[in-house]
Amino acid sequence: xxxDMVTITIDGRKTxxxxxxxxxxxxxxxxxxxxxxxxxxxxxxxxxxxxCIVEIGGQPVTSCTAVAEEGMEVTTASPYIEGLRRDIVDxxxxxxxxDCMVCERAGDCExxxxxxxxxxxxxxxxxxxxxxxxxxxxxxxxxxxEKCILCGRCVKVCDEVQGVGAIDYAYKGFETKICPPxxxxxxxxxxxxxxxxxxxxxxxxxxxxxxxxxxxVNTVETVCPYCGCGCNITYDVVKNEVIRARSRQxxxxxxxxxxxxxxxxxxxNSPDRLTTPLIRKDGKLVPAGWDEAxxxxxxxxxxIRAADGPDAIAGLSSARCTNEENYLFQKLMRAGVGTNNxxxxxxx
Amino acid sequence: MANDSIxxxxxxxxxxxxxxxxxxxRLFKHHVQEQGVEARVGRRCSPSKVGCRGFCSKDVLxxxxxxxxxxxxxLVTPNMVERIVLEHVIDGKPIAEWTVxxxxxxxxxxxxxxxxxxxxxxxxxxxxxxIAMRGYRAARKAITQMKPEEVIGxxxxxxxxxxxxxxxxxGEKWRVCRGAPGDVKYAVCNIGEVxxxxxxxxxxxxxxxxxxxxxxxxxxxxxxxxxxRYHRSVERLSIALxxxxxxxFVGRNIFGTGFDFEMEFSFGTEAFICGExxxxxxxxxxxxxxxxxxxxxxxxxxxxxxxxxINNAETFxxxxxxxxxxxxxxxxxxxxxxxxxKVFTLSGKVRNNGLVEIPMGMPFREIVxxxxxxxEGDKTLKGIQVGGPSGGIIPTSMLxxxxxxxHLARVGSIVGSGGMVVxxxxxxxxxxxxxxxxxxxxxxxxxxxxxxxGTKRMSELLTKITEGKGEENDLRTMxxxxxxxxxxxxxxxxxxxxxPFLTSFNHFRDEYLAHIREKKCPAGVCTALITFxxxxxxxxxxGLCKRACPAGAITxxxxxxxxxDPEKCVKCGACYRACKFKAIKKA
Ligand SMILES: Cc1cc2nc3c(=O)[nH]c(=O)nc-3n(C[C@H](O)[C@H](O)[C@H](O)COP(=O)(O)O)c2cc1C
Ligand code: SF4
Ligand code: SF4
Ligand code: SF4
Numbered sequence: 001x002x003x004d005m006v007t008i009t010i011d012g013r014k015t016x017x018x019x020x021x022x023x024x025x026x027x028x029x030x031x032x033x034x035x036x037x038x039x040x041x042x043x044x045x046x047x048x049x050x051x052c053i054v055e056i057g058g059q060p061v062t063s064c065t066a067v068a069e070e071g072m073e074v075t076t077a078s079p080y081i082e083g084l085r086r087d088i089v090d091x092x093x094x095x096x097x098x099d100c101m102v103c104e105r106a107g108d109c110e111x112x113x114x115x116x117x118x119x120x121x122x123x124x125x126x127x128x129x130x131x132x133x134x135x136x137x138x139x140x141x142x143x144x145x146e147k148c149i150l151c152g153r154c155v156k157v158c159d160e161v162q163g164v165g166a167i168d169y170a171y172k173g174f175e176t177k178i179c180p181p182x183x184x185x186x187x188x189x190x191x192x193x194x195x196x197x198x199x200x201x202x203x204x205x206x207x208x209x210x211x212x213x214x215x216x217v218n219t220v221e222t223v224c225p226y227c228g229c230g231c232n233i234t235y236d237v238v239k240n241e242v243i244r245a246r247s248r249q250x251x252x253x254x255x256x257x258x259x260x261x262x263x264x265x266x267x268x269n270s271p272d273r274l275t276t277p278l279i280r281k282d283g284k285l286v287p288a289g290w291d292e293a294x295x296x297x298x299x300x301x302x303x304i305r306a307a308d309g310p311d312a313i314a315g316l317s318s319a320r321c322t323n324e325e326n327y328l329f330q331k332l333m334r335a336g337v338g339t340n341n342x343x344x345x346x347x348x
Numbered sequence: 349m350a351n352d353s354i355x356x357x358x359x360x361x362x363x364x365x366x367x368x369x370x371x372x373x374r375l376f377k378h379h380v381q382e383q384g385v386e387a388r389v390g391r392r393c394s395p396s397k398v399g400c401r402g403f404c405s406k407d408v409l410x411x412x413x414x415x416x417x418x419x420x421x422x423l424v425t426p427n428m429v430e431r432i433v434l435e436h437v438i439d440g441k442p443i444a445e446w447t448v449x450x451x452x453x454x455x456x457x458x459x460x461x462x463x464x465x466x467x468x469x470x471x472x473x474x475x476x477x478x479i480a481m482r483g484y485r486a487a488r489k490a491i492t493q494m495k496p497e498e499v500i501g502x503x504x505x506x507x508x509x510x511x512x513x514x515x516x517x518x519g520e521k522w523r524v525c526r527g528a529p530g531d532v533k534y535a536v537c538n539i540g541e542v543x544x545x546x547x548x549x550x551x552x553x554x555x556x557x558x559x560x561x562x563x564x565x566x567x568x569x570x571x572x573x574x575x576x577r578y579h580r581s582v583e584r585l586s587i588a589l590x591x592x593x594x595x596x597f598v599g600r601n602i603f604g605t606g607f608d609f610e611m612e613f614s615f616g617t618e619a620f621i622c623g624e625x626x627x628x629x630x631x632x633x634x635x636x637x638x639x640x641x642x643x644x645x646x647x648x649x650x651x652x653x654x655x656x657x658i659n660n661a662e663t664f665x666x667x668x669x670x671x672x673x674x675x676x677x678x679x680x681x682x683x684x685x686x687x688x689x690k691v692f693t694l695s696g697k698v699r700n701n702g703l704v705e706i707p708m709g710m711p712f713r714e715i716v717x718x719x720x721x722x723x724e725g726d727k728t729l730k731g732i733q734v735g736g737p738s739g740g741i742i743p744t745s746m747l748x749x750x751x752x753x754x755h756l757a758r759v760g761s762i763v764g765s766g767g768m769v770v771x772x773x774x775x776x777x778x779x780x781x782x783x784x785x786x787x788x789x790x791x792x793x794x795x796x797x798x799x800x801x802g803t804k805r806m807s808e809l810l811t812k813i814t815e816g817k818g819e820e821n822d823l824r825t826m827x828x829x830x831x832x833x834x835x836x837x838x839x840x841x842x843x844x845x846x847x848p849f850l851t852s853f854n855h856f857r858d859e860y861l862a863h864i865r866e867k868k869c870p871a872g873v874c875t876a877l878i879t880f881x882x883x884x885x886x887x888x889x890x891g892l893c894k895r896a897c898p899a900g901a902i903t904x905x906x907x908x909x910x911x912x913d914p915e916k917c918v919k920c921g922a923c924y925r926a927c928k929f930k931a932i933k934k935a
Contacts, residue, residue: 047641048795050836060835065641087832091801125801125829127808150794169636169794172619174804176794 008072023063023074024052034076035085035114037092037199038151039064042255043160046152051088051114055081086118087125094123095130095174097146103201104142108214110199111149130174140190140206140263145177148202154178154194161256162193192262196247196255207263211243212236221248225268226260228322233261242268301337314341353392354437355413356380358424359468361400361548362580367407368426373397375429376410385437393437399549399584401468402703403455406448412436422448451721455700458718460681460689460707463665467549472584475591478552484597486671490560492603494671496526499564503667505675507687512538512623512660513736513764513840515753521657525565525647528655533567536632536651536658539574539581540623542693542736542766543661545703547574547581550665551588555611557664559597560671562609565657569610573628576615586613620737620791623765624839625658627793638793639839660765662691682708686752690763696733696770697724709750712742716770727772730871731855735764737784737791738844740851741777760851762844776873777856778863782810784848792841799842802833806849814874818864823853872934875919879935884909886931893923893932 005016010027017026022045027034037049045064053060055075063076075081093115100106132145152169155178159165166188170179180186195203217236224233224245232251236244242265249255267273277293278285304312315333317326326344333342358364358373376395380386385393403409406422412432413419419442421432428446436442470477478484490499504519525533537558539547547554558570572589574582589611592598600608614632616622622631626640629651650656666688670678679687686708692715695701699721706715712732716722723729731741734751740761742749749755753763771780789803806829809822830846837843853860862868869877882893882902887909894902894910901917904910912923912932924932 045641046795047838048797050797050838053836062641062836062838065643067643084832084836087828088797088836091797091805091832094805095801124825125805127805149797150800152795169638172621172794173790173792174794174800176792176800 006068006070006072008068008070008074010074011076017068019068021068023054023056023061023066023068023072026068027054027063027074027076032076034063035117036064037110037114037149038153040153040156040197041249043153043156043197046156048150048152049088049092051085053081053084060084082118085114086120089114089118090120090123091125092149093120094125094127096149097129103147104204104209104213105201106213109201112200128174130177132177135185137185138187138190138206140192140259141186141195142204142206142209143186144202144204145179146202147200148178149200150176150178151199152178153197153199154203157193157197158188162189162191164189164191167194190259190263191257192259193256195262196257205244205263207266208236208244211241212238217243221251224257224261225320226264227320228326230322231257231261233257235265305337310338311341313337313339314343315339317342317344319344319346352415353394354385354389355411356393356395356437357398357411357413357468358395359399359401359407359409360397361404361407361467361545363400363404364407364409365580367423369397369408371426372408372410372424372429375426376433379430379433380437383433383438385433388438396471397473398469399467399472400545400703401549402459402464402545402705403448403452403700404702405700406452409448412442414440420448420452421446422452451700454721455702455704455719458710458714459705461705462669462681462689463546463553463662463691464549464703464705466553467545470550472549472551473587475552475588475595478550478588482672483552483668484556484592484595486668487556487559487563487597488603490671491563491605491607496564496566499560499671500526502670502675503564506666506670506678507675507682507685508663508666508670508678509686509753510660511662511666511690511763511765512540512625513762515763518659518663521647521659522561522564524645525655525657528648530655532569532654533565534651534654534656535562535565535567535570536625536628536656537570537572537661537664538623538625538628538658539572539578539585539661540765541575541578542691544578544581546661546665546691547578548584551581551585552592553665553668554585554661555588555592555598557659557667558611559592559602559609560667561657561659561664563607565655567657568608569612571612571614571632571651573614573616573622573632575618575622577618582613582615589613619793620787621793621839621841624841626839628658629656638795639841641838662766683750683752683754685754690751690766692766692768694720694768694770696768697727697729697772697775698722698770699724706751708752711748711750713747715751715768716747720770723770723772727774730771730773730775731777731780731852733767733769733771733780733784733848735762735847736767737787738762738841738847739764739767740847741771741780741855742851743855745855760847760854762847774871774873776814776869776871777852777859778810778813778869779871779873781848781852782807782814785810785845788841788845792845793839796836796838796842798833799837799839799845802829802837802842803845805829806833806846810849813860813863814869815876816863816867816874820861820864823860823864826853868935878919879914880912880917880919880921880924881914881933881935882910882912883931883933886929888929888931890928892926892928896922896926898922 004019007016034052036052038046047065052063054063055078136143170177220235220237224231232253234246234248235242245262247253247255247257276287279288317329330342356376360369380393408424410421410424466481500522508518509515562570598611616631621627622637624639627637631637646656681688689705689707691705694704704719729744731743733741785807789807792799792803794800809826812818830850833846834843862870872878889907899916899918901913924934
């Protein structure tokens with residue numbers, strides 16, 4: 001046995017993991033599924049939902065916090081543990097609006113999956129439910145705090161990943177709620193990371209509302225067209241229309257996008273979008289083919305250079321082009337036209 | 349102070365002040381000066397303030413110490429002061445009708461005041477008073493003559509366990525923290541609600557204890573964590589800290605040994621969870637007080653990720669005694685596994701309400717009947733809630749059980765941080781459990797599911813029972829819920845939250861069933877389950893009840909037994925209290 005490894009037994013199977021590995025991580029590596037609601041692989045440990053409990057030495061312990069120790073014997077799904085898990089999910093559901101039928105996240109909701117797994121149609125524990133009015137005026141994020149299970153992922157992603165800290169817990173006890181300071185409307189960077197990590201329908205993208213749920217969409221893996229960074233992006237597409245942008249954790253983007261990638265895709269289907277070159281003829285812009293347009297540009301550039309010299313020409317390129325495209329453009333200006341008059345909109 | 353001086357000590361603890369102690373003290377000073385007492389009797393006389401001495405129901409309490417004999421006056425009001433000065437202080441004749449009665453002696457007789465000893469004796473704002481009582485000698489001894497390991501050894505020998513609730517061995521905790529890797533370590537004193545009398549009555553003991561703790565674990569910085577709202581405690585501790593700093597007990601190069609130790613306040617808001625040690629650390633770091641996951645434990649990674657020891661203010665107050673008198677001495681007080689004493693606020697239906705300190709292991713009977721003087725109005729004792737809101741209810745049948753960590757754990761309760769509430773036959777046990785669950789629900793930090801939603805569901809079910817809508821199945825649901833909360837909650841609050849229900853249900857099952865099956869509240873508390881009616885044979889038709897009723901629910905002609913209209917009755921009980929002939933029946 002290596003010095004920095006410990007050997008533990010999970011559900012009767014032995015495994016060796018590095019010192020400091022949590023039971024949850026060790027189980028995941030072995031392909032053993034333990035349900036979680038607050039844990040997120042990119043965020044620090046929270047320990048709030050308690051559904052990842054496992055049995056260690058007869059005691060229920062949260063596997064997201066328990067660290068593997070030499071010789072530990074872990075049972076991930078004894079009847080006792082499954083009973084406790086079921087009751088925890090039951091408690092969450094007892095304070096949850098039963099409106100999966102109209103929820104944006106139906107079919108893609110981590111809570112719904114657990115309700116299904118434990119077959120909880122009506123909670124055993126019943127009582128008052130939190131009632132809030134939705135009133136966010138921002139154009140991007142729909143916050144339905146009645147569906148919030150207080151997993152804390154949004155608070156953590158906003159703080160730990162985005163470094164913004166736009167939201168946090170407020171109030172105590174049953175009234176505890178995640179909100180912006182003083183319960184004002186959300187006014188932040190609108191990166192949408194919080195939507196990406198929310199396990200339920202509490203946070204959803206406003207531009208996508210009502211346009212299609214998981215089972216109705218086709219997903220397309222592509223590169224974000226918004227800027228030259230080239231983020232990996234996943235589009236949910238319905239009838240050839242992009243309705244939602246996401247980032248998968250197993251891509252170079254690790255699940256994160258910015259406000260533009262996340263919400264800025266309506267231009268794709270906008271009627272204002274230019275899809276062919278336009279040439280002004282007799283004072284009017286008329287659609288033209290690419291060859292015609294490029295010929296015209298080449299001809300006019302040559303004429304200007306002959307008449308007034310290369311420095312009469314300047315080129316401005318776009319941050320939405322890739323590095324390679326921008327490289328070629330400056331090459332065209334410097335080597336082709338022969339001027340150093342070239343700039344870029346993101347150069348300030 | 350010189351032996352022949354006259355001492356006048358006015359209680360200015362929270363209760364003493366609330367009863368008007370400040371004014372009483374001012375008048376004592378005023379009259380002593382105006383009457384020229386010092387000149388007339390040829391002795392020094394300076395009235396001073398002291399902290400709480402526990403017998404709060406009779407505040408303001410004033411001691412006059414003359415020729416070595418102490419007379420204690422109770423319920424002193426400003427207009428009594430002049431006569432005390434004239435007749436007692438000047439003429440030497442105590443005013444017998446104003447002095448404390450026999451109960452004051454019995455209240456104190458069974459107590460064992462080592463931690464509270466100086467409270468009520470010394471002026472808490474005077475470091476000289478504290479030093480005169482061997483103050484800071486323990487710190488000097490520890491820091492100048494003992495190695496940190498020896499200090500920890502003495503604390504381990506003493507058997508001292510945490511007084512803040514968990515009951516973890518203090519010396520052991522220090523040993524682990526001292527051994528934890530890291531140059532920067534912190535010591536934190538957790539000053540909770542029940543520690544206020546200590547902070548107000550003997551603040552230097554807390555500071556000295558924290559100083560010794562800091563030295564033992566190798567910390568250079570200590571925090572006094574306290575709710576901002578405890579103004580008097582904060583003020584006394586600030587004065588004490590300033591004085592200690594002036595004398596060089598806090599700061600750089602303490603006792604010339606090169607040991608540096610700084611102390612600063614950190615203020616919490618009014619939330620119960622701020623007392624939980626990991627939430628407390630979040631709070632000191634400027635975040636919302638929500639418990640952290642464990643591991644890592646604070647002794648390894650606490651404040652700002654550094655090894656940290658957190659102890660209760662009472663725990664720290666014991667330290668100067670242990671170092672001064674020796675761990676061996678301390679370990680002789682109490683039981684085999686619960687050493688020393690415990691401070692409690694005794695309240696509820698007991699005759700002598702107040703602050704008490706008992707040796708660990710004292711039977712509840714002695715606490716309630718000996719120190720507490722029995723139940724008010726000679727009613728029947730029903731139970732005792734120990735350990736704060738999430739403690740358990742001890743029934744009368746267990747009165748002979750000793751108060752210590754083991755016994756309380758065995759009956760599903762905790763020593764807690766020191767609350768003790770006595771209930772009598774007029775208290776409804778379901779209502780009591782509901783009260784505590786509602787408190788815990790409001791105070792849950794909201795982080796984890798079993799506590800946040802569990803406490804809500806449990807208080808709802810208890811409410812349902814008190815409203816007469818309970819079903820037997822609800823009891824099974826609550827037991828199941830209690831199991832989930834106790835085993836899966838993140839911190840102690842959620843884990844102990846079911847205690848008030850579980851212990852009361854365990855010991856008072858019949859009372860629960862009466863609410864559910866017979867729709868009756870045996871104690872006559874749950875308004876939905878009681879009816880008021882006139883016992884015709886006892887009614888003298890005096891009309892008192894009719895006049896007392898705010899709802900106009902009572903009718904009756906002269907010489908005719910009166911009648912209560914149950915439709916109109918709002919169950920306020922005004923008639924029940926008004927009737928002189930016990931002709932109103934509450935059932
Ligand atoms: C909800 C909750 C509230 C607590 N409140 C206090 C408190 O007010 N004062 C205190 O000293 N300990 C309190 N504790 C216990 C602390 O977490 C911690 O165990 C204690 O301060 C350690 O000190 P000790 O070992 O000296 O007891 C509380 C614990 C819980 C779970
Ligand atoms: S959109 Fe981004 S910045 Fe705004 S709250 Fe969510 S995570 Fe924070
Ligand atoms: S809004 Fe979503 S991510 Fe945030 S705490 Fe609620 S359930 Fe979790
Ligand atoms: S048990 Fe209660 S107080 Fe403790 S972390 Fe959970 S919700 Fe917060």
